Structures are given as structure tokens and as C-alpha cells.
Amino acid sequence: MPSDAALDFIGTFADFITASPTSYHAVAAMAEQLRGAGFTQLDEKQAWQEVRGGCFVIRDGALMAWMVPDTFGPECGFRIVGSHTDSPSFKLKPNPTTHSAGWQQVGMEVYGGALNNSWLDRELGLAGRLVAIDGTVTLVRTGPIARIPQLAPHLDRSVNDNLHLDRQQHLMPFYSLDPKLDIEEYLCRVARVDISDLAHHDEFAFPTEAPAVFGPDEEFFAASRMDNLSSVHASLQAFLDVEPGDDVVVLAAFDHEEVGSNSRSGACGPFLEDVLVRIAAGLGVEGADLRALMARSSCISADAGHAVHPNYVHLHDPNNHPQLNAGPLLKINANQRYATDGLGGALWKRACEVADVPTQPFVSNNAVPCGSTIGSLTATRLGITTVDVGIPLLSMHSARELCGVEDPWFLKRALEAYWAGA
Structure with missing residues (x-):
């Protein structure tokens, strides 16, 4: 039986899915919550006079939000969580x-x-x-x-x-x-x-079918667009609840991942880099100091992955069978379809340990082509340590996907721990 906290969280997730039939609606729902929490919306077409505190900016179906802690200093960096708002x-x-x-x-x-x-x-x-x-x-x-x-x-x-x-x-x-x-x-x-x-x-x-919790022990959750509103919602709630450490915490919700990310609001575009450069400039960090700041930064790319399918077990790696309600996935691929490496994997494990949440590895069967995420795109564009994670799903890219009730709650807590400095 899922915990009361997990069931409460899945209820807020269901509400977010219902409010977000498209990337544009998802961004509008996010902006409403951010404004309600006291964040200031900035216009990317204007010069930003103040970047401290909590701010956000919207570009079409994408949104970037950040908090600059009072303790920000010359040895700090960015801590970024990236996700995407679109779905097939x-x-x-x-x-x-x-x-x-x-x-x-x-x-x-x-x-x-x-x-x-x-x-x-x-x-x-x-x-x-x-x-x-x-x-x-x-x-x-x-x-x-x-x-x-x-x-x-x-x-x-x-x-x-x-x-x-x-x-x-x-x-x-x-x-x-x-x-x-x-x-x-x-x-x-x-x-x-x-x-x-x-x-x-x-x-x-x-x-238009409503999301639903089901199962003898209410352990399953079915809905549309969980790839990747599961990560958008978990990261937003972690962002709103976190007490940041010394680094600037950044929430990056891109559009167009499902069609390759090649757009002005996708991960291949300049949106995140533009925002980071403008934040740094507002903090008086430019030139070589900016490059050093980027080198001290990291990113968690949060995008849903695959649970083991009971009817197609042979299509999964024989030694790695991700289960529902067993924690978010650490997604690994030798050919860099995912950006995870040793440093990123350690970063993720630290966050999970601090948050006291389980995690499990995902790796593809060698005979089955691996998907990709924004992680490798972000690492390539920015040159920062990036790790790919996400909750396990069944029926990914279906009009009705399935996850475990506990896993979105686990993901939110791990992301919050990362942003807090774990």
C-alpha cells in the first residue's frame, strides 16, 4: 500500500496532468504556481535589472525558473534539473x-x-x-x-x-x-x-479520460502525458519546496523533445544557455569566470524510462529489470544516448541517499535500440556534468501510460535533495 504522502502527491500530479493537455498549458500551470509562491516573471525581450531571489521566464511551451541564494559566492555553480513539457x-x-x-x-x-x-x-x-x-x-x-x-x-x-x-x-x-x-x-x-x-x-x-489510481492496494497510476509531465511536476514541486544550498538552482522545462529538440524552445536551442549567461551577468560573473562557473555546475536530466514488461521480458536487459514503486531509474548507455557517467551517477546516488529514496539502474538490451533524452544535448551544449534519471513507466508513448504511485514522490524528494546541496 503506498504511503499517504505518495497518494497525496499523486493527487497533485493528476491535477497537473488534467491542467496540462499541451506544453503551452503545462507552462501556464507552472507559471501560476510560481507566481503564487512569489516568483517574479521576467521578459526575455527586455534587459533584466535583477536576477536575485526567485524568477522565471517563458518561451512558447518552455519555462526556466531559478533561485539565487543569499550565500552565492565565487566558488558556486548552477544546479539544474531539466525535463520536457511535450508528449507524443x-x-x-x-x-x-x-x-x-x-x-x-x-x-x-x-x-x-x-x-x-x-x-x-x-x-x-x-x-x-x-x-x-x-x-x-x-x-x-x-x-x-x-x-x-x-x-x-x-x-x-x-x-x-x-x-x-x-x-x-x-x-x-x-x-x-x-x-x-x-x-x-x-x-x-x-x-x-x-x-x-x-x-x-x-x-x-x-x-480526455481522467487520470486514475487503481490496483488491489492502490499501487498503480494511469494517465496520459506522463512522459514527461512526471518529471515536470516532480521538479516543480521540489523547486517550490527546496531550501537551496549555496548554488543557483535552475528548473529547465523544454519543449519539442519528442521531435528532436531542434527548436528555439527545445534543448538543442539556446534557451537554457541564454538564461544561465544572463543570470551570471546579473551576478557580475562574465568571461573566464563564467566558464569556471559552468565547470562547477551540474544537471539532472529527468525523463521517464521503462519498467520491465511482464509479457516482453526478453526485450529487456537480462540482469536489470526495473520495477514499479522501487524508485527512479538511473539511466545508463555506453553510446551516450544517456549522459550518465561515473561522476553523474555518484551525484545522483548522493541525492537519493540524502533523500532516503531507492533508485535502480536502467540499461537497454543490446539487441534493442536505446531511446534518448535531453541529457546528452545539455551536456554537449553546456559542457557540464549531466546525469539521466526518471521514473519507470509501462506503455511509454501510449495515450494511457502507467507508473507506480510511489515513484513520482520518490523522484520529487531526490531532486529536492540535489538542489539543497546533496
Whole structure:
């Protein structure tokens, strides 16, 4: 049976997932909590007059927040936790409204490596941002309005033996029987935006089924977007609760990890480096001193990993079988798909020991290609010690992922210990 603290924490996580159907909504939810805790939002288009205390800045679907302790001195560094706000989904195309045999359908493009079959026969909403011609951004979300229907086995007797989903033909959601109902007009009506002002949109499908705790002992938690809102939420709560040590603590929540991170708000872009340089400048640290400051810094890249699958054990490393509710993963790959090395591994183990939480290694089966995270990208761009961690999931990239109730609570405590100076 999970602890009361873990169950309480999973409740706040469920609320965060529900509030965050897209990266833009996740950042808005984070910003609301940060403002409520007294943090100051800065504008990256303006010079920053003061970087001390607690501040944050938003760039599209990404957010950076930091605290400069009163004890910051010449031998200090940055302590960074990085995560990402996006998840696999389907993104609205231009001119999305289409018709087929009396159905109103919406044209969508697959975003990231979605487990496509998991999106079938689910009630879907649409959410994201509408951008007016003058650049005004309005967030919007609908209720359950769409569905990608599966074909009955009576019409294809091979469907259970050889399911093939053509991304263009078979993954088109329907949303109405009214031939006059245009999906862009509907979104503008929901958002109270004049359709004549709409210049562009960044809209995504999301599963509307509520997160749920289940199991005989309430040990399981199912929800969408846990890759990687599990790390975003845990890092945010650790950030809000921590009493920093001597180093500057930095929360970095990037967008676009699921499509390669190559964007102005992704980990390959300059956002984090820009913020770190501007913080350092505000503290009077520049030039060679800045390079030394970076060399004293570290980063925990927090992104969900894989629990051992009971029906596919042969696809996991035979000597490493990560379990649910056994602690966050230390993710290791010899080919640097993860950034973990000996120094980073030791840093993580210290944080877990101080927090009194378990941890477990994850390494891939040699015959199964390994995924990647923002960790190696951050280490390459900034040259700082980086370690990859994350809670174990089943059904990663599904529309309905699964974790253990204890693991997000364990991750939050370990990240808090790291930021506190462990």
C-alpha cells in the first residue's frame, strides 16, 4: 500500500496532468504556481535589472525558473534539473476540416513517436494556442469532441493478426455530422476569438479520460502525458519546496523533445544557455569566470524510462529489470544516448541517499535500440556534468501510460535533495 504522502502527491500530479493537455498549458500551470509562491516573471525581450531571489521566464511551451541564494559566492555553480513539457500526439494541420461519407473529420499530423493504436476509440479533445494576426496568443481547450474509430473485425478478419495503420488514411479523427461545422471556427468560438483575426494555430489532440489510481492496494497510476509531465511536476514541486544550498538552482522545462529538440524552445536551442549567461551577468560573473562557473555546475536530466514488461521480458536487459514503486531509474548507455557517467551517477546516488529514496539502474538490451533524452544535448551544449534519471513507466508513448504511485514522490524528494546541496 503506498504511503499517504505518495497518494497525496499523486493527487497533485493528476491535477497537473488534467491542467496540462499541451506544453503551452503545462507552462501556464507552472507559471501560476510560481507566481503564487512569489516568483517574479521576467521578459526575455527586455534587459533584466535583477536576477536575485526567485524568477522565471517563458518561451512558447518552455519555462526556466531559478533561485539565487543569499550565500552565492565565487566558488558556486548552477544546479539544474531539466525535463520536457511535450508528449507524443496529433497536431492540427492547416485547412484541417475535411469530409468523408457524411462525417466531418479533422486533418492531423502525427507528432513524435506516438503508439498509434493506443489512440483508437478514445474520446479526444483539442487544445493548444491560437495566434491572432497582431501576435496575440490565446490558449484554448475543448472537451471530448473527437474520436479515431477502429475497424470492426467483421470488415477485416485479419485485424487482430496484422493491424496496419496508415498515418494519413487511418488516423483521421471525426468530430461531427454537421457539414457546416468547421473545426477552426469551433476552436475560435470556444476561445472567444474572432475567426477573421486568426493567423495560425498550434493545436493538439489529447485524451480526455481522467487520470486514475487503481490496483488491489492502490499501487498503480494511469494517465496520459506522463512522459514527461512526471518529471515536470516532480521538479516543480521540489523547486517550490527546496531550501537551496549555496548554488543557483535552475528548473529547465523544454519543449519539442519528442521531435528532436531542434527548436528555439527545445534543448538543442539556446534557451537554457541564454538564461544561465544572463543570470551570471546579473551576478557580475562574465568571461573566464563564467566558464569556471559552468565547470562547477551540474544537471539532472529527468525523463521517464521503462519498467520491465511482464509479457516482453526478453526485450529487456537480462540482469536489470526495473520495477514499479522501487524508485527512479538511473539511466545508463555506453553510446551516450544517456549522459550518465561515473561522476553523474555518484551525484545522483548522493541525492537519493540524502533523500532516503531507492533508485535502480536502467540499461537497454543490446539487441534493442536505446531511446534518448535531453541529457546528452545539455551536456554537449553546456559542457557540464549531466546525469539521466526518471521514473519507470509501462506503455511509454501510449495515450494511457502507467507508473507506480510511489515513484513520482520518490523522484520529487531526490531532486529536492540535489538542489539543497546533496
